[in-house]
Amino acid sequence: MTLKADSHPRSSESSSNTAGADEPSELTPDDIFHVLQTNRRRDAIRYLLEKDNPVKMRDVAEYVAAKENETTVANLTSTQRQRVYIPLYQSHLPKLDEQDVIEYDKPRGIVRPTDRLEVFRPYLEVSSEESHRTDRDRRESEADGAAVRSDTTYYSAATAASLSLLLAAQLGVLTLSGLVLGSLITLLFVLATAVTTRAGARLATRSSGPHRTDV
Structure with a gap:
């Protein structure tokens, strides 16, 4: 009787351990990093x-190929599709299946999302936000560079015009008094300064606007 009573708890404990072993372990930070590495x-x-529903593996491949080639699915070439389809089929989707992120029916070409997929959403949202911020900063940097080049152009033009006036006066092409000549040259540089000051003010306004997130 004692042996029979003792054997029952052990059997129950064994069943409990077996059930726990069937449950997938949680993804570690290293697992998540490795999955998101490519x-x-x-994508x-x-x-x-x-x-929300199972999708065709071909649809996944076309979406990834379009993102990779910065085009639309309709404009993908067969080479672009093939270049992405094979690695997804042979490597990337099986890897996600191993991590229980998806259920991948390879023979039928069907992919089913699992609940574990949601683990990656915060990481991808942050990645997307950083990408948009980088693109915005790049555009602003290009605009700032264009403004600086514009400033240089204005001053170069003013300098060239001033030298031309001086040369013309010395050669007798223009008959101008020193006062008039000096006034014209001063006016040229005043106009150049006014234009560049306005451009600088626009840059300062954009840099301090509410869309800036740098602290």
């Missing part, structure tokens, strides 16, 4: 996060 896996996860 652009193709990140595949972005696509699947927007889908």
